[in-house]
Structures are given as C-alpha cells and as structure tokens.
Amino acid sequence: MQRPYIITINNLSKVYTEKYSNIQYKALDNINLNIEEGDFTAIAGPSGSGKTTLLNIIGALDKPTSGEVMIENTPLSTLTATESAQLRLKNIGFVFQAYNLIPTLNSLENAEYVALLQGVPQNRRRNEILQILKELRLDNLANRKPSELSAGQQQRVAVVRAILGRPKIVLADEPTANLDSKTGAELIELMKTMSQNLGITFIFATHDKMVMEKAKTLIQLHDGKII
C-alpha cells in the first residue's frame, strides 16, 4: 500500500548569481521528488552537488528560483517569513553539521530548547528528556556545556533536541561529517531508531558510503540533478 507523501517537490531549480561577476550557477536543476511519511532518506552526492541547497529549501530556510516544495499540503512559496519560522518550529527539526548547540546552555537546556520555544511547560517534558538522555547514555552529561562535550555527544544532543519538538520531519545536513566512522554510524543508528519508534521522517545529507547504506531510500545528486 502506498503511504501518503509528506514532501512533494516539483520542478525545483535554484540558481545562484555571483555577486560581482553576475555569473549564474545552477545549484539545483529541475528536481522532482516525493518523500513518504516516516521514510529514512539519504541525499548523497559529491561536494557541491547541491545537498545543502536542497535541504535548506525543504526546511523553508531558503527560497527556490523556480518550482515548488509542498510539505503535507502546504506550498512553501505561499508562506511569509514569520509563517516559515512557525512551520519550522512546529514541523521540522534540524541537525546541522557541527556546533549545533547554544554555547551558554547545558545539554539538558539545549535538548529542551525547541520544546520550550513551542511553549511546552518545562516540567511536562523534563521526565521524558531525562529518560531519552539516559537511553542515549547522555544523562551524566546533562549539566555539561557544549564546550565540554565531544563532537559525537554534541550531535546526539542535537538529535534529541530535534525530536523533542515532535516534528514531522527532521533534516540533518551531514550530521556525521565531523565524527569518526564508528561514532557516525552510531548516530545514524540512533536516528533510524527514532524514526521507526516515533514515525518521524528523516532526511539527511551525506557523502559517506557507510552512512548511505543505512538509508531506506537513497537519492543521488550530481551537479544539481537527481541521478
């Protein structure tokens, strides 16, 4: 049975114009793509192939030059800046390549940041957060600042932060790039478990073979085109 698509991308292109030379560069070239709800999707491709650009547009952080992205049934092009911010807050979790966390907050506070922004009372999520941190062997690091955590630990806290907001989609741009392959593999396993348990759609960019293999769906980008 076909699951409903959570993300629909039609004829998406992104053209960058260089500031001084006015040379135009097509970072994304007529992308058509549907992603099912609960999928665990990797976007793979060499450096400069357009992975970050695509994730930024899906995450309503950037606007396409042409084409449309629909999340559930909302076309992103119709949203104002404030509405985009609201959409991100409610529906999309983000994990970036590195230095994801707010330096002045400890692990626990970072983990609950998005939930707090959503207006969830602190005490309602605390037990849940502590439970998850425990499962991830992060509970003894709850009071540490990001500068006192390893890169892998920081990324795990970032994943916890993303899923605690109960998003529909988590976008992760090369979340394992700064990690050794073992730690990277662990992080991807963690994301996969979360995806299965909570039914969250994960999309992550990577150029690491080991990481790609763990994806349910693999999308290959090359020079802005899906191959």
Next chain:
Amino acid sequence: MNTFTKIGWRNITRNIYRSSITIAAVAVGLASLIFLKSFIDGADRQMVENYTDLLIGHIQIHKAGFQKNMGLEKSISGPEALISSFKSTPGIRYAVARIKDFALASSPESSSGIMLFGIDPTAETKISILHKRIRQGRFLEKDDDDKIVIGRSLADHLKVATGDKVVLMSQGADGSMAAAAYEVCGIVEAGAEEIDKGLALITLKAAQELLVMGNKVSEIVVKADSLEKIDDIKEILKSKVNTNKFEVLTWKEISPMTYQWLQFDQVFTGLILFIVLLVVAAGILNTVLMGVLERTREFGIMLALGTKPSQITKMVTMESLFLGLFGVLIGSVAGLGLVIFFGKIGINLSAISSALNSFYIGSVIYPRLDAMSFCLYAAIVLLVSMLVSIFPAKKASRLSPIEAIRHI
C-alpha cells in the same frame, strides 16, 4: 527564569572580562557625573551664599522703580512697622533698613564717585558679613555717627588710612547741597571689586541727617532661613505690601549677571553629561556589538530552529540591560560615596582660590547632591545603555539563518 533572560545573563558571565570593563566604564561614567554635578552645585551654592551674605541679602524691598532708577524721592517712610512684620514671618531670619545713594567721596589728595550706604551697625551684622572683612581698624558701632568705613581700593585711591578724614558730598532729599566730613574707622576688603572700589558705610542716622531724610530709608533687606525658601518668601512679602507702591526683588533680579553665570554652569554640566553619556554609550555598544558579531552562528541556529526575531532582540537587549544595571548600581554607590566623603571634608582649592574669590567662591568647596539629579542621571545612564543595544539587537534578529550558520 525565562530562557532568553537566562541566555542573556550567561553571555554576560561567559565573557566576564569584557563585561567587567563595560560595567566599570558605565560605573565610572555615572560616578563622575554625579560627583561633578554635586561639585558644581556645591560651588554654585557657596557662590550664592557668599554673594548674598556680603551685602545684597536675599530679598530687597524698595519703593517701586528704585532698582531701575535710584533716587531719594523713592524712599520708604516709617519702615519699623514693615520690618517687625517681616521679622515675624516664618522662614525669614532677619530684616534691616538701609539708605542707599550715590555720593562723591574726597580726600585732600583725590576724589571718587561711590555708593553710600547708611546702616544700623548692630542689625547689619545679622544680615551681612562685611564686618568680618575689615582688614584695618574696626567696623561701625552704635553712635559712630561721625565715622565711615570704606573699601580697600577706594582708600588706596583717596590715599587715606584709618584716622584720616573723608568728605562726602551729595544732594539732600530737599534738593539742598549735602556735605559732611567723617573719620575713617575701618577699611574693608571683601575680595569683590565693586565693593572694595566703590563702597562707603556710615550709620543710618548719619545718612538720614546728611541727606535730610528724616526717618525715611531706601530699602529693607531680608534674609531667609535658606536659599530654597527665597522664592516662596518673595510671594509672601508681595502679599504683605502694596505692590503698586513697592517692589519686592530677589537677589536674582537685583544681580541678573550673577544669576546668569549660575545658569551657564548648569548648561556646562549638561554638556559634560552629554559627553559622559556618549562614552558610556560607545562602551556598551562596543561590548554588545562584539558579542553579537562573534555569535553569528549561534543566532543563525536559533533562528533556523524557529526562534522569533523579537525573541533574539529581547535577549540582546537583556544583555545590555544587565550591563547597564550593574554599572549604574556600582556607579551610584561610588558617586554617592565620593559626594558624602568630600561633602564632609570639603575639597581644598586654595591653590587657585585667589581666582575663585572674585567669584565669591571660598577656597574649600563642599559638594552637594540633590536626590532629583541623582535619580535622573542614574535613569538616563540606564536608559542610554538600553537604547544603545537596539542597533546590535536588530542586527542579530535580522540575520539570514543560512548565511549565519555558514559563518564560523
């Protein structure tokens, strides 16, 4: 604590070194502002006190028009009733009657135009401190009706000393030629040129006789309990006399130049306030702006996660509020401490006191602070530290998340 207040607060403590310097700059700025203001206020007050103590008193009552155009025809008859009514008025310390007229003073050597005062020697000591400024001989006493006290420069000009005779010439109230000789019993040195050069004092009785005035006087001089009450007392006195016939003038109206000088002082203080505020503003702006620029990536992540720009603005403003609050707190304590300390021991400026004397300021200045200015300055400094953060706060909140995240 609110998450953004918490982040703001921790950013202050994260860079404790830079924050301390900023807080210190705010504190030093406010403290020097408070101190300077109270120094100038103290000096101004001393100037007014010394100036009014010397001769002119706080309030003078004349026949209408006397101040503009002095003349014996504008004299007050039967002043005793007015004086005793004034003396019983609450807030008035003392009141005396005087005669005031132009005259010519001559010695065998020379002559000079002077301002002649006829005074009651005992009563006068309660209203002016001229008797304390006698440098040679003594002040007038009761029944010294053939004696005269003159200023130092006048004595030099006339080449007279105590014991010598001086002849006064003027026109009597009846139009007759008035002339009489007096023995110099004292020479006064007030340090103020107008007094030392052009003042002559004889007794009220002698003046009334010389100028054929019967028991009339030219003015009644009133001294209030304190400078602050002068304006109120002026109104009370105006209600006691017929204002068609009399004029009631405060020292500000009698000596507008001196009053303007004080106004100028206040403008000067305002200018310094402005400069200090600029320094404080630049200090805070620098700290907050640097803090914002180096946290570009952090703001980018916060914005990407769905933080509202207004929340970012609030957070950055909080940071400078914290800096401002601490600075104002420390600056207030330091400023107050300085004012209280020097208010007790005074600030000795004897090195330049000869210059100050001609401005009626003594050589030791006691700073004075009024609560109003204190609160006002603290509030202004705090407000400025908040206002200054608007620019960096807006800058942070308007960052594009993608560009900010790429920024390391």
